[in-house]
Amino acid sequence: MSQHHADHAPDQTEVPSEPALRVKALESLLVEKGLVDPAALDVLVETYEHRVGPRNGAQVVARAWVDPAYKQRLLADGTAAIAEFGFAGSQGEKLTVVENTPAVHNVIVCTLCSCYPWPVLGLPPTWYKSSAYRSRTVMDPRGVLRELGLALPDDVEVRVWDSNAASRYLVLPERPPGTESMSEADLALLVTRDAMIGVAKVAAPRVGGGA
């Protein structure tokens, strides 16, 4: 996002010719009009910048790997199961957790906008919001996954979840081999955001190596 658009659309005031300045002006207008409380804004910014992110989802996944009863609750009602960690909020309603197995690989996309389970993954990365990911994943999931570095055998069933209506989705990745003796906390460190979107697998820990 290095390019700016200073020479575009001079007649359309809603298009930020210089986004940072436009947003700053809008913020000060809304504060000046008494519509926005700057302290509330700080709470929201701080939360989404630093507190809500894929580390939340990673804790959920690690718990599901070590605790079969938790895994059952998670697959039955994702929203209730993440609430056990205190994870809640907008875009967490009707959270559906889909489990990867050796026979089934799940991948999440939102073709109509960029719906994403904020309470467990935070805000989506740019590539998830790209027109190419949104347009291609439903039609050619294997091609997209291959391009992103994940080649799946032909006999694995790929399930694409287009998440733009009532539910949000989280992929429960497969627990990698060689992690039998690891603690829940160490397992959580292995879990990546992209594995929980379904465009990657969780890699086994390197032999003899720390994180």
Added chain:
Amino acid sequence: MNGIHDMGGMHGLGEIGYHEHAPGFHEAWEVRVFALVQAMQLGGLRPDIERIPAAEYLRMGYYERWYTAFVTRLIERGIVTRAEVERGHADPAAVKATPVVTPVVARELLFRTPQTEQDLALTPRFRVGDRVRGRNIHPITHTRMPRYTRGKTGVVERDRGVFDLPDRERVSAEPTPQHVYLIHFTAHELWGEAASAHDALYIDMWEDYLETA
């Protein structure tokens, strides 16, 4: 509406630009827009994002679309004027409001999951296992029914419960609660014989989007 946002199955829309460690926000203003939208609680912006002309939509980044739709919403609701947005200052004659979202409310919003499911005992039109077809409809306003599902046959996998039909949001003040179903389509049905015979697509669909197949 059959807008550019309804892009499932299109070709030629550039690169994915994948980075394993890509952050959720790239520039500081992006999180400010995000937070301003949360702080105003004016409802989902999707209908207004989808009204952005196609060429502009494709040129803009995600949070530029949010900004544009947010300003449209603020002006159309009479909350601010275009002149105020351009100046970045309030009309001196305007009455000062009291913010709805205080820090306490913000914390509540952050840690309370909204209840979108409606507690209504409506008789479902479809049952799990029913074969259903996406209706051949072309609403000109907001819809959650992607084009690629129209005319395609799938199977009801799950009844999600009752939710307000979002298509009505801009058309009528009256909510239209109805059942939402998780529909299973085979990749073959959606994309033809070239698609993998093993693969499938799952999507939630409101009752109005479906007919018996």
